Every structure is written in structure tokens, then in C-alpha cells.
Amino acid sequence: MKSKITTLINKYIFVFVLVTFFSSTKTFGQIGFPTYGGFSQICAGGSIPTPPFIFNSYTINFTFTTANTYVLEMSDANGSFATLTGITILSSQLATSPGSFTFRVPTTTAGQSYRFRVRGVSPAETGPQSSPAIAAYYKSHNIDFTLNGGVSPLNVCSSGSFLLLIDNGPLSNDSPVDFPALKYRWKKNGVFVPGETGSSLSINSSGDYQAFIDYGDCSTFDDGQIEKSAKVTVNIAATGSTFTIASSGGNTICPSSPTTLSVDAGYQYQWSRDGVAISGATANTYVTGQAGSYTVVVNQGCLSTSAPFVLSTTGFNSSIDVQQEPLVNIIAAGETKTITVTTDAASPTFEWYLNGALIPLATTNSYSTPDVGHYKVKIRQTTGCDVTKEYLFELKEGINPKEVPNLISPNDDGKNDTWILPQEYINATTEVLIISPQGNVDLQTVNYQNDWPIKEIVFKSTNPVYYYIISKDGSPVKKGSITIIK
Template sequence: MYNPKLAYKIFIGLCVFLLFTSEKLKAQIVIGSPNLGFSQACASGTFNTYNTTFVFSPEEGLSSSNQFIIELSEADGDFTNAIAVFTSNPGAVTTSPATLDFSLPTTTAGENYRIRIKSSAPAATSSGSTAFAAYYKIQDSPFTINNLVSTGVYCSGGSYLLTIDNPGTGSNDSPLNYPSLTYKWYKETGPTTFVFVSDGSSLTVNEPGTFFVETNYGTCTSNSFSNRVTISEVTSGNSDAGISSSLGNPFCPSSEFTTLSTISGNSYQWFKDGNIIAQATTQMYQASESGNYAVQVDLGDCVAAGEIELISELFDASINVPEINTIEDGETLSIEVTTNANNPEFEWYLNDVLIATISEENYNISQFGIYKVIVTETSGCLGSREFVFELEEAFDAFPDVEKIPNVISPNGDGINDTWTIPMTYISGTNTEVMIITNAGKVVLQTNNYLNNWPENELNLNSINQVFYYMITTSNNETKKGSITVVK
């Protein structure tokens, strides 16, 4: 017999069962192991985006609030302390397969990282991906070691220490500024081959060879590597102290000088063309011209020496006058500059004031003063050379004076230094000139006076000593008087 109440109860129970089963199905999903969209992750400040693809099932098992999380393992692949590198927005991912992007933390460094996928609603976790190398290249530019000196020397039985420069030379981006980084040192075995030597920020070398260091980014390639340094063993006196020029050799002195560097030692002495350069006693010397430069380096147990024939590519130039020049008033002096500079420019100055009307290599001058000409090469190896010279009025030993002077001051100032008499009595007039001391001693007697007394320093016994003169002309006219010599 049909029982309506029983049928109703069975219907309600069936609905509850179906609802319970449906909710239970929604509460469970399975996430497949993620597939990598890359073979290794070599991240940097300019690139740090990677993707992974995964499947999950069933799609309808996701809650509307579900988020997918990408977790990154430790460097050995262990997920015990995994960190989340991506979290999707709630409900953003609803279809399978799904592809998500993520970025690496700046501390990432290792060869066996893995990732896995987790969901939040319902909670599920995939197995780990295949292992991959991952590094964040926080420093990715060349850097210097050994202060950019390309050679090093150690005494027999000793060693040489190579270190990464911090901060180093010029704009050197030292990796020591990033404490999390590690390093690997290598020794060259051929033009393109090398072998690993040691880890660390420094290397103690006790065998000859060429060495360099790279920041440890594992199998990831990078630009974070050092210059090469060639180390040699030396006994005292051997010429093994290499010298390098910062601007190369030949060098273009566009910045006025090149820095010569040698190996590290206890003390130094630099030479140019065989002569000691005073106070050039440091590891580096700034040179601005061509020449043979040498250095002696005291290494403690031995002494090393080195040399370089430095060649400057700056143009040659010369001028046809000495530093001091004289002309008579009204005369001119022709100045000629000779140079092999490319497209030269000429600037002339008088007493440090630019002469704007002259821009040629030749110049006729008549005004007294201090001149300067600057020759500038405007193409090729840019640079300038400077010449300074002076133009003075010629000294007139025989000025036409009217009277016989009775005071002179021979102090070397060019004024009234000698006893200058009228032209009627000087050389060529057959006039006798006699000068005697106040004690009657003759100090000058001549028929060819050149307005040059006193030629030598007088041993004066008073501040203003008096001498006496007597001038006798060819027709026996006589002039007498005194000469006071003022100190």
C-alpha cells in the first residue's frame, strides 16, 4: 500500500544525500605537477618573469574564493621552508590548464630549486616540479681586482694575495657591496680554457699563472667577472715588475695624463729616461709625455723592476723664439709656430688677455709684455700645447745722456746700475776715463769706456762710498767730479 509519508521521507533523504555528495565533490580537487616554461631562471634587475603551466580537476571543484599559490623551494629542492612567489586573486583562475607568471626573490642562488602549486579553497597541493638552476644576478657588470694592475710578483718561496677591489678604480661596481654574493677563482690553462681554483673574495697565489674571479651564479651566464692578473715568481733584480698605462700605449693625453701602475710592494721609486723622478714613490705615477719610464719595487725579500716605453700621441709643436726676447722701440719681432696637429687652432694672449684679432700660426709683435700662444688639435687625439715668451725693450748700453752722473746704485734692478756718461766720452772718442778711490787707488783707467763700470761687485766699506773720476778728452779738456755708490 502506498504510504505518502514514507515516500516524502525517502525523497527528502535522497535530496540530502545528493546535496552532501555534491558538496563533497566540490571540496576536493587534484593539481598536477607544474610544467616549467624555462630551463633555468637567471633573473636580474632588467628581467625577472617566468611562467609555469599546470592542470587541475575537477574545474567545478573550485570555490569562488579560491586562490592559486606558487611556492618556491629552498636551493636543495626541499619545501620545508618554501616561500610564496605568486598568489592569484580570489576566483581569478577557473579553467584548466592554467598558466601563471612569477618572479624570483633577490636572494635566490642555487642549482636545484623546485616549485609547486597550492590552492586555498579547497586546499590542495601539487607535487614538485623538476629541479632547475635559479639565480638573481644582483650585480651583473665587470669589476676589478688588484686595483686593475695586470701583473703581480711574489718572491721565491712566498705568495701573492689577490683581492676584489672595493670600491676599486673609477666607476668600478664592486660585488663586495652585496654581502649575499659568493665567488669562484679560476686559473687560465689556455687562450680560452681555465680551471677552478678556489672560492672566496680573495685568493692567495703561490704559483705563476694568470688568474681571475667570477661572481658565483652557477650555470647562469653573467657579466660579473674581473680583469685578468698575471702572477710571476721573482728573485731579486729580475725585471718582472710590470707597468700598465691607464690610457694604453701609445696614449692620447686627452685628460692631460695617463696613470702608470705597477705591482704591489713595500716601497717604490719611479724613473724617467734613467733619471729619478723626485717624490714619485707610490704604486702609481701620472705621466703626460713620452719617455722611457721604469720602476723599482721593494717586495721585502727581493726587489723587482720594470719599464715601459711610453708614447704620447699628442701632436708636436715648436716656436721660433726663446723665452726672453728684446727689440728696440719701434721694431717688430716675427713669431712662427710650427705644428703637425690636425686642424689646429691658435689663441694668442698678451699679459693673459686674449688677442681676438689673431688666430694664425704667425704673428708679428711690437708691444712689450708677456705673450702666450695655445695650439689646440681639434680632431683625432684632442689636446693642446702652450708656449710662453716675453718681449722686452733692448738694453741700451750707450744712451745719449746730457750730464755726467754723480750717483749710481749697482743693485741689479736694471736702473742706474752702471756709471753711464754722455756719448762724447765713451768708446770711439779717444777719451781717457779714470776712476779712483777716496784713498787714491786707481780702479779704472781706459781710453775705451763702455759705460760698464762697475763690472764686478764692489767691496764697499761704507753704506754710500765715494769714488772720484777724471775725464780727459783728445783735445785735453778735463772733467772732474765724484761718484757716490749707493748700496
């Protein structure tokens, strides 16, 4: 009897295992696990390819049992498919199993835990995820770079900390700092400096320093890595002298009469304006007519940085009574618009331009015109400091903004139930756009019929506020809000 019971129990266990197995594999019965076609990580891209060349083309293989329309999906950097990485399919083979997709990753790819899966569209079927997860990075910068002008050794004064900086090159995208999303790893004497991931490093001790772009598992963080700086030897020397900048023209100058900035002679120099090194400014003097905050680094066996010297330029005050570009000034058909400039410039002259051409005889501080277009007025101070200012503005034919109601009460009492616009806003070239408090488009139309709100508005604890934009020929002419009250 005991034997029969045991046999019966074993049969139920076997049936349970089979049912469990088939139910657990049903979802992925037609699509096999994606496999990586010859890669264990994705180290793609590069703004300036140099040997060894890095390409952006990878292949995923998978098996399937029935014909379908298959798509390849790549997770986010954490392995979640709730948010997909926007890969680009270069080619695919989906006619017979095993199938394949060849793809490239976007320039924003950066993370350690990406996964892939294949999904059938019709009928709908989602395949299993690839395993293991892989690192994937797009190398937006893939050449070496320099620190602090490539100078080594650097002699630094011991009076405070010194900043190692990744150099910003003269061309677009020739320096890693042109890619703000990049992170870095720094080494001192071959050992990582903990917690430092930015494009600069503040130091206060001697040593050999080097920066590496952090591409996760796509990095080696050694001399074999392409995306690294040259090593810089920093020597902390005795505190140097204090240097003070003098200006031949004082703190305020005229751009047409530059001043000479100077410090003590006999050392090596690098001048900076507003924190940016000035190319070629390596003497103890620097001639400039440009406003800014100037400093000079003096190398006297150690480096000393002067206190900032703020230089401002002599100018004049002025204003114009129209909106400046990119805003637009609307005039009615046939309307003559008068534009006036107000200024305290000494002995000013005025030049007016329409669409880049000088307007003859327009030489006063005001100009009247019925013509639309892009205008410029140039004001020049001719007595004392010769300084010029410009204003750019556009005149465009349309409708002038009229009074628009900002409060309605749709309570069916026959008074103020709908949003009523002036007739000038009701035509085929004027668009009315109304946005709900949640940011959704509630109405978008031309030839508005003064019938909004079309559907009932639900009141909660507060009176809802909607927002509107009225545009003429694609240019906004009126914006505001509409408060709904009971």
C-alpha cells in the first residue's frame, strides 16, 4: 500500500514539474536568448578617430521558431527596459533562424549594465533578456590631451593649492572639455585620487599627475589607454613674490585708446581674461582695450598668480522704444511706425539700416517707416571716447494686440460664459492655442468662434488657470492667462 501511495505522489510531482516548466517557458517559446556577436562590451564612436580605429557597429544574434516582425531593444544603463536606449538598426537578417541585427548605439550611451532583448510585433511576443549585462560607452573623445598647456614640470608655489586643468583646444571638439558629460579619473604617482571625477584637480603636494577619461569597462586607466593626458610632474616650491598689475590708462579706458597692463619684468608669464588664458600673452606687459578681469601667472621658479585687475570701458547709455530681436514688432497694413533712440552719448551720430542696406538720409535719433523687415540702428559717440552701439529690431505686418479677457465664468447665466476675443484675432491666419493647467493642449484652432470652453471644466479646490498664445502667421502676438471662476 505504501508503495502505491509513493508511486502516485511521484506521478503528481512529475506532472507538476512539467506544467511549471511549460508555463515558465511559454513567453519565450518562439524567441531565443540574444547572444553577442563577437563582443563582450561596446566601446563605440569617437569624434576624431585615430588608430586603433573605433567603429560603431555591433551584431546581436537570436533564434526563433516562427516568422514574425522582430525588433531589437536595448535597455537603459541600469538594465531596465522601461526606458529604452535609442539604437539605430543598420541591417538585419530575419528571414530564417538564426536571425541577427546589426546596430549602432547613440552618442549618449554610458553605463555598465545594458541588456538586449528581441520582441515580436505580430503576434506580440517578448523574448528573454541577454545575459550577462554588458558595459557600453560611446567615446565622444578618443585622443590624448594635455594639462595646463602641456608644460612639465610645473613649479608651484606652496602658498596655497594649485589647479590642474584639462586644456581646451582651439578647434571644436578637439578637447574632452568640449563634451560636458564626460567624467574622469585622476592619478597621482600611479595611484587613483579618490572622489575626483571632474575636468580639474586641486593639488597641494608634489608628484606625477595624470588624467584619464572614465569610460568604465572600456577604459584601462594605464598608458595603453588612448583617452588620457600626458603625465605632468608638479613641484611644490617655496612661496614666490606677490605681483600687482598696473595699468597705464587706469581702471577705465576707451576701446579706441588701449591701456598697457604690466607687472615686474624678468620672469615667465601667462595672462588671462575672465579666467581664460590669452593665447600669446606671455610677456610682462599686455596691451588691451577690452573690458574684463585680468590676472597674470608669473613663473619665478614657482608660480604666483596676481590679484585680479578689473578693467572697464568708457561708454554711454542708450535705449530704443521697440522690441529688439528675436522679438517682433507688429504693425498694421499701411501703418507708419516711428522708432526713437534715446541716448546721453556726446555728439552722437546715427545710421539706420533695412535688411542690411544703409538707409540714405536717415541720420537722426528717430526714423519713421511703413516698410516691414529687419532693421539696425547704429549710435556712435564722436566726442571723447569713440564708442559705437547697435540695436537690431524687426517690423512685421500683422494685427496689433488688443485687449483680451483674462477671466471668464462658464456658469450658463448668459454673462461671460465663453472667452470672447476681439474680431481682429478671428481669421484664417491667426491661430489660438489654449493650454490646460496640466500642460495639455485644450484648444488649437484658426477662425476661433468665441465658443471656448467647449467642454465642461471641473472645479476642485481652486479656480483653474489656463494659458493662451495668439499667433499671426506663425509669430506670437499675444500671450496670457485665463482664470476660470464659478
